[in-house]
Amino acid sequence: MKAEQPGEETPSLELHGVTRLPEDTNCLACSEDGRYLCLGHSQGLSVWCASSLIRVAEWLQDRLEITSIQMTIMTETTYLLGSVDDMGVARVFAHQSDVIYLLSVINIMEDINKRSIFLTFELSEGGHYGAASVSCNGAFWLEVYHFPLAAWLKELEMVQSQKQDPDSPGDVDVKWSPLTMIIKIKLPKIAAGRASYGLPENSQTDYLTHCLALDTIRNNSCQSEKTSFNRDSGNTKETNQSQRRCTPHFLLPCGQFPDDHRETFQPGLPVAVSVWWSGSHNLLQYLLHKTQKGKPGRIFISDVEPMPDVVWPNAKGILCSAVSRCTRYIALGLDDALVCVWDRQSGAPLSVVLVPAANSPFLSVQFVDYWPVTAAELHISTAEKIYLLVLCKSGEIHTVTTGRRTQSCTMQLTQRLKDSRDIPTITTSVPFLQGLSLVVQRNGKMFVQDVINKTTVCFLTPPTSHLIAAPCNPVYALNTKQQTLFIRGDQDSSCSASSEEDSQSQLFSFCFAESDLMKQYVASQQHQTLGPVPPEETCSLYLQQRALSVDERNKAVRQTWEQLQETAVTVQQRQQSCSQPNNINK
Incomplete structure (x- = not known):
């Protein structure tokens, strides 16, 4: 890959306006198979064909605004949708045969003074479970739900058969099977003693x-x-x-x-x-x-407040996290610029890496699924090499390369930014492009960055009449199957619209596979480093790693306990000092 030469101008590639969006489109989601786009907007949500961008189904309700949407595959022809509206109400839908069915309203508000507000709502891939971060009267907790997919599929099949029956009434009233809250997780409270x-x-x-x-x-x-x-400053409000x-x-x-x-x-x-x-x-x-x-x-966990089955302790506080696609590895961004990668298979830290980002707390960390492999590395197993992208609050971006039997290293892609408008709001690895990330800044600029050569590959720009909508929180989706970016654009206020239709938000797209500039970066499946591993190979690797890493794991445990003991002693001494008012007054 050719690096950008000094003085060489970075090319700009124009986004294509493909269609007008519904009013106040707040969120986009793409199905894993790349067939559909799901849009959340005012008065409900809609499903569009991702190739033709024709609306195939919609579910509307007055005075409702969807702010978060997710989509996952239940079967080859049935999709599960999860949404949250502007009032914090979560709903679960099914999309089948170009019809959207409302399966459940999870947190129905019977008493507005005791209503629980869903801050986030995430579906597991395949739609068997959902996790909701909940707030109620200043308290926060996590609720995990199990969805009765088998029952829902049978009920959807029944609805389809009744619709095809000429003797059946037009509207089919179905009582959908209820979902089950299987676990409610609160912040564990253990006596300090x-x-x-x-x-x-x-x-x-x-x-x-x-x-x-x-x-x-x-x-x-x-x-x-x-x-x-707060007491010393005269502020009586306590956290x-x-x-x-x-x-x-x-x-x-x-x-x-x-x-x-x-x-x-x-x-x-x-x-x-x-x-x-x-x-x-x-x-x-x-x-x-x-x-x-x-x-x-199997049985589901009871309503009794559960204790965790596994605890992974860290020497510093956790700021951000990410899980690899196969979920074997969990990366944690910690205080004091530390990145810890836990290996769930061995139950021990794979590595702890210090990132040279002084006085710049981490904002996000993510795995890079595809990384270019040189000819010299083709004969070497790279299955355990892990590549991470770390974004700091100051705008700095770092890459981390680590793994077992691998010397960990870091590389800084961008320096601390002086102008806050240049700070990235989105920095995401493009799953189907080797070593490239998509960056959107607060000022509305969007570009593709080569994280290997530390160069900007190209800028992605809408037509001069439009701007990237809400650059501090862009409305976008990446279709990995079609290798296409979809993003919302708004009319530039400095350009007068010729009609009311022209002033509406537009859906813009960019197909990476059709760009000659991007073809050299398209990832092949053989370079996939964090995909599923066959059970036999997993077992063999696990036994080898356990045998070879006994001393390493014992040393890591001892070091972790030493750090925890030092921290506990320091905290205890600090508490004793704070509990002596005479010393403070002096």
Whole structure:
């Protein structure tokens, strides 16, 4: 790949205006097979054919504005949709035969004073589960739902057969099977006194309790400092611990699980959800279902507030996270510019990397699925090489290369930006292009960046009459099957529209596969580094890694405990100092 030469002008490629968008289109989503686009807008949502961009179905309701939308495949012809509106109400839909069916309104508001607001709502791939971040009267928690897909498919089939029956009435009233909340996760609260300053040796439960208690100590210390600062400054408002929000990730089968759980696992279905809370040092994992001893089959977790099944402790607080496509690896962006990658298969950190980003907290971290492989590397197994893209709040962008038996290294792509308008709001790896990322800045500029050669490949610009809509929160979707970008553009206020129709928002597209400039970057499947691995190969690799990494894992555990002990002692000393008012007055 040829690097940009000094003085060489970066080419600009124009986006194509393809169609007018419904009023106030707030979100876009694309199905995994690339066949459909789903649009959330005022008065409801609609589904469009991604190739012809013809609206094939819509669901409308007055005084409703959809602000978040997701789409996943249930069967070859049936799709599940999840949405959140501007009032924080979540809904689940099915799209089949060019009809949208409302299956469930999850948080119906019976008492407006006790209503739960859904801040986020995410579907697992395949639509078996959904996770909702919920707020109610200042408290936050996570709810995980199981969807009765088999029952819904039968009910959809019944609706289709009744519609085809000439003797049936026009409208078919169906009572859809209810979904089930299988787990409600709150911020674990463990008494600080239960944290020992030695290495727990009794059981795994002692270890989990120790880590959670240390997190409680840190949080209480932080709250005490904030309260003391507010008191000294005359501000009596105290920070509520319940304001800590959580970030979930669905996880596929991988790593070590109890023997009585293995038979319940199904390929492609999530088995657990990982959660971290803002301000926490711990990454928590909860199983989505468990088995009862002596009884076949699986049961869902009860309404009792659950304890995590696995805790991954970190020396610093978690700021952001990402999960690899196969969900084996979890990358965490931590305080003090640390990136930790956990390997779920071995149950230990794969690597901890220091990124040279001083005084610039992380904003996001993500995996790069496709990375160019040189001719010299073709004979070397690159299955365990991991590539990450890290975005800082200052606008700096870094790449991280790491992995087992790999020397970790970092590279800075962009410097700290002086003008806040140049700070990226979107920096995302393009799944089907090797080593390229799509960047959208606050000033509305959009370009494709080569993260290997640290060059700008090209700018993507709408026609002069339009601008990228809401560049601080762009409305866009990447169709990986068609290798196409869809993004919303608005009429430039400095250009007068000839008609009311021209002033409407437009859907713009750019097909990377049709661009001669992009053809050299198109990824082939053989360079896929983080895809699914056959079970036999996974087992063989796991046994080899466990045998070769015994000393490494023991050393990592000792170092982690030493860091936790030092942190606990420091926090305890700080609390004792704060509890002595005479010293403070002096």
